[in-house]
Amino acid sequence: MTDASLPLLADIEDAARTVYQEFQPTPQYRWGLLGERLGTECWVKHENHNPVGAFKIRGGLTYFGQMAQRGALPREVISATRGNHGQSIGWAARRHGVACTIVVPHGNSVEKNAAMRALGVQLVEHGEDFQAAREHALYLAAERGAHMVPSFHADLLRGVATYWWEFLRAVPHMQVAYVPIGLGSGACSAVAAKRALGHRVRLVGVVSRHATTYADSFAAGQVVAAPVSTRIADGMAVRVADPQALALLMPHLDHLVQVGDGEVAAAMRALFTDTHNVAEGAGAAAFAAALQEKDALRGQCVGVPLTGGNVDAALFAQVLADETPAPV
Template identity: 60%
Template sequence: MKFTREEIEAAQRTVHAAMPPTPQYTWPLLSQRLGATLWAKHENHTPVGAFKIRGGLTYFETLAREHPEVRHVISATRGNHGQSLGFAARRHGLGATIVVPHGNSQEKNAAMRALGVTLIEHGDDFQAASEHAALLAERDALHRVPSFHRELVRGVSTAYVEFFSALKDAPPDVLFVPIGLGSGFAGAAVARAHCGVATKIIGVVSAHATAYRDSFRAGKPVESPVSTRLADGMACRVPVPESVEVILREADDVITVTDDEVGEAMRILFSDTHNVAEGAGAAALAGALQQQERWRGKTVGISVSGGNVDSDMFAGVLSRSAS
């Protein structure tokens, strides 16, 4: 997946018209804990609390220009993608219907509704919700926004262009990126090429949703069951073939982290930085901690990809003290 410099710069203009660049900080306690210089890219600081907003902005900007006849869109989500689409649709005066599985995060659902989204609950997991969204799109002649698309990746890449540009004098040796359906990982790979850095990129998936790790090892898309309790943003059962292609080509490795490791990373992020991270948002730190011996003394980057965790769930995670 390649983009011209002009395409990336256009994406930056589109994104930064709606939000400022998010910060990247090196936190002394995290660095001390890891035994490395750790830089955190804070995508939990966007207007919807997650990196996905960037892709929604570029997707809708292109949609409005190329298909002005579209007045209503539909998609499926576990939450952050839906907030991204709701935010961007409202900026363009479009309607948006979002399908979520039953039992989805109540606070993410509330946030989507507050953005003007029509929310439909269907199925027991993201894949079932996605398939239902496809049926509704055909039945009602709605434009269906996919969860992985070139225009989404173009927008998401701006987060990592900011990151690599800020650290251009000393790029990190490695960047850990959580993988849900892969737009975040693909965006990081695009930004690495755009900025001309040699940083290794390691994808992090839930040990209870291993489709992308299994696909990486098999060299082709492989489905895998989902049972994660904490990392709903990585609860993928069926990988996207185009996303798998990017990961096969660009990843140094794809590793798994358990819910226990994710919970510990959520506690550590809060105790060491007082940032709130949802499960997927803490997965990169969980991966870095798991591999800390490999990167000891190096410069490590992590993506804090989102902070949208339900209050009750976060309280339960915090009730166990960080080690």
């Protein structure tokens, strides 16, 4: 995938019509207390305010929408996830009457698993991390003759780009935006929306210090696998960067920031205290990165997406009590 294959403005606008059949644009607010913490103007895009509590739902809707337009809806889809992508695919599969199996690693979020099952998903637990779950999903898809839904694909980007399209249109004077990187769909969609709108915002990538495949791959100029030990940012717990995403991101991100679990937990507490919104670990990573760089942000308009709020209650209670589990 190259820059030329990123969704254009017309593609994103068409994707928005598909997304808005299920829910309306999510809000973005300028939060005063968060601004005081940063020492500058701070806007938050609330992707926690949609039907599955995370931005991924947009991609699932457009992925299935494109299959339906082509008359190519399968009888069954299979995919792998740490939770939010699986909810997205489960939601869209249910809407189109397609059977759905999702593979998650052992020890996955109890509440994300429950949410997927509630959407009619057949859940399979396999492996110790996302990469192992993904490989098993590929095996099951081949064995059953089912359609394997990837975690990174142009038809997913079309939908995910709609949230950045909303955000950048709502805050045309935004100067810096922090973009969490899991497997890459959210970050690549930020690039697509920026290009489509001709927005001048600087995009800063955010990775977990305990899942550094993208940081290591950026440094090497090619995909480098890295161990995953984060206990809190499961949405960023990727062991192997996607080569297509890497190629798209390297020319367009201003720089990368690595955030540790302690910083992410502090950002989760700050978001709850200042806005009374619940952020999962990956959902708070953008604000954690902004806090890390706040001395360089004075006088600038900063945008941070709260990409999801799907954190298990027990873990969130530990975070609020400042008892965050250490990385493994």
